[in-house]
Amino acid sequence: MSDNISSAWTHLQSLPQRTLAELFEGDDARVDTLSARIEWDVEEGQAGILFDWSKTHLDADLIAGFEKLAKACDFAGKRTKLFGGEIVNVTEGRAATHSAMRGVGDDADVEEGQALLARMGMLVEAIHGGALGEVEHLIHIGIGGSALGPALAVDALTRDLALVDVHVVSNIDGVALEAAFEACDPAKTLIAVASKTFTTIETMTNAASALKWLSDNGVPDPTGRVVALTASPERAVEWGVDETRVLPFPESVGGRYSLWSSIGFPVALAVGMEDFTPMLAGAQAVDLHFRDTDGAENLCLRAAFADQYYTRLRGCQTRACFAYDERLGLLPNYLQQLEMESNGKRVKADGSPVDGPTAPITWGGVGTDAQHAVFQLLHQGTHLVPVDFIVSIAPGDALDPAHHAILLTNCFAQGAALMAGGNMAADGKDPARAFPGDRPSATMLCDDLDAATLGALIAFHEHRVFANAVLMEINPFDQFGVELGKKMANEIGSGDGDFDASTKALLERAGLAD
Known part of the structure; x- marks a missing residue:
């Protein structure tokens, strides 16, 4: 770690940890400051996605600190190499030209x-x-x-x-x-x-x-x-x-x-x-935003600032994604691979050991089903879990509009409840009905969920992964961690290799031993 990078992290660690309530009370412009859209052209005009990071703990001081970190990590230079077709996958000597x-x-x-x-x-x-x-x-x-x-x-x-x-x-x-x-x-x-x-x-x-x-x-x-x-x-x-x-x-x-x-x-x-083709166009709109926008105005980089804050400075080991849209039921699975295979590393791009946590465990589900399964832990558990909500203003069905209205209100209510907390007891004193609040979330509000929007969502997360990797000084484009198990499976299949007593016993019990 260079002196400039080390100094940037030291400064970030020294900043006070303010509550979400304090951040909102002290800043009437907070929502406008931490919300922005990425848009693309459609026949009717423009469509896009609103990215609202106001319910995270980012504030002006943290953002300024992370911008200094990004500069120390040469984010702009590495981004130029990415889009210039230069080698960014250093362990395999390849560019990344997706x-x-x-x-x-x-x-x-x-x-x-x-x-x-x-x-x-x-x-x-x-x-x-x-x-x-x-x-x-x-x-x-x-x-x-x-x-x-x-x-x-x-x-x-x-x-x-x-x-x-x-x-x-x-x-x-x-x-x-x-x-x-x-x-x-x-x-x-x-x-x-x-x-x-x-x-x-x-x-x-x-x-x-x-x-x-x-x-x-x-x-x-x-x-x-x-x-x-x-x-x-x-x-x-x-x-x-x-x-x-x-x-x-x-x-x-x-x-x-x-x-x-x-x-x-x-x-x-x-x-x-x-x-x-529109799926490519939606992704391209995000590419251009990511390539041409600097600092925290770059929404993919801003998301990485929040990711690094929670992982490195608050010790969060997981990040959850909940799509309030049945059509995005596979998105959490997709993001698991994208994020954990890319940034689940223990060495930096130069081969030296990392000096902090890297990728959190990505998980999630579909709202409103998830509210009746895992949100108990999110609201009242002992883990601090940053949450992303993804939802479309336009419905994906032709049923009574009440269906989509209930879906939207549930999505927005969960973010509000995670932040505000409270006590549901009549006298407000029952600890079993108490919610601590101050739990962060971000919302991606899509105008509609069509091919262009899907492309934009995926490209956003691709660049978010790259931005995180730069801030952690790692290579997000190799995946040697998937190879060892394959190698040992091949050794078992060929009869080669010497394994531990437990594995030998399992092979024998399954009828796979010689």
Whole structure:
């Protein structure tokens, strides 16, 4: 840690911890100061998301301190490298060019991204036009970001209509694949195999079983029903996929950042390129805001200030996200991987040990269900848990407007209650009915939940992760922590390796020991 970074943290630690009530009482402009919108153009004018961080403990002194920290960490320089296509994944010697797939980045990267997406668009249109016969179903096989991103987007955007019925399968547990088989007509089904290297054991095992299912059900050319989504197109061709149905994406696009690439093929097939393209546009609006806005006015960086405050200065080990929208039911799962795989590190980018906590545990659920499950702990438990609320002003249903009004009021009431606290006893003295309050939350209020808004929400969190990583001096783009378990599983499968007594006993009991 440099002297400037150390000095910035020392200063932040010296600042007083004021309550939310004190912060609101002393600042009539607090809501306006800590709320702002990111917007994009639509036919009717502009749409966007309001980001309200006023119910967090950020104040002018903390923000100024964090801005000094960001400067000491060279946030602006690292952001320039990110968008310039320079190496930011230092352990693997790679750039991180996911934003270029959305049209923001180095010119050559953007040009490549546009060409690859145009190729995907032509295949999508050809399939919709009947070039591969009658297609009603797609079984999308991947794992990690290759599955979570498509699953989230398909679930969010196809509640009203799907041009093709998409089933995302990631688990090697055969029960998951059998459920997809049960829902699909093999004669009208395509298989998408999503693997960056085209060697991922879970994905390739599931893919082989999918081909057998097609063959067993009379499909004459099973590999002719496969679309490959990969950064290793030569391996996909070797596996048997015709090159016309191989959709490459750049090696510099990481799995959990890959929805914008050909990994988004199942989304485009389900909703059409006319909805996939606005998802890119919403993300691009956030890219431009993040690239061109400095200091705390940069909303992704401001979110990282709050994250670092609670994790480093208040010792919070978790952060919760609650989407008050059924269509975003998979968002907490998506953010778990994005945040914990990116920033769950114990060494800095230079290889030295970190000198404080890194990523908190990300978790969450869907409102109002979560209110009857986990909010007891949030309101009265001993843990301080920062909460994000995400909700849309426009309803996603055509039922009585009372449904959405109740949803909105519950969302807003939870944030107010977490902050205010109180005692529900008649005399106000029953400790079992007491709520301490002073519990932080942030709200992301969307005008609507459409493809552009979904893209903006995901891109916001991508850049929030990057901003946090810069402030913690870590590399958010590698994920070696997922490799050790895979290596040992391969050793078990091959009969190699020497394991502890407990593992040996479990293998023997399960019938897997030699």
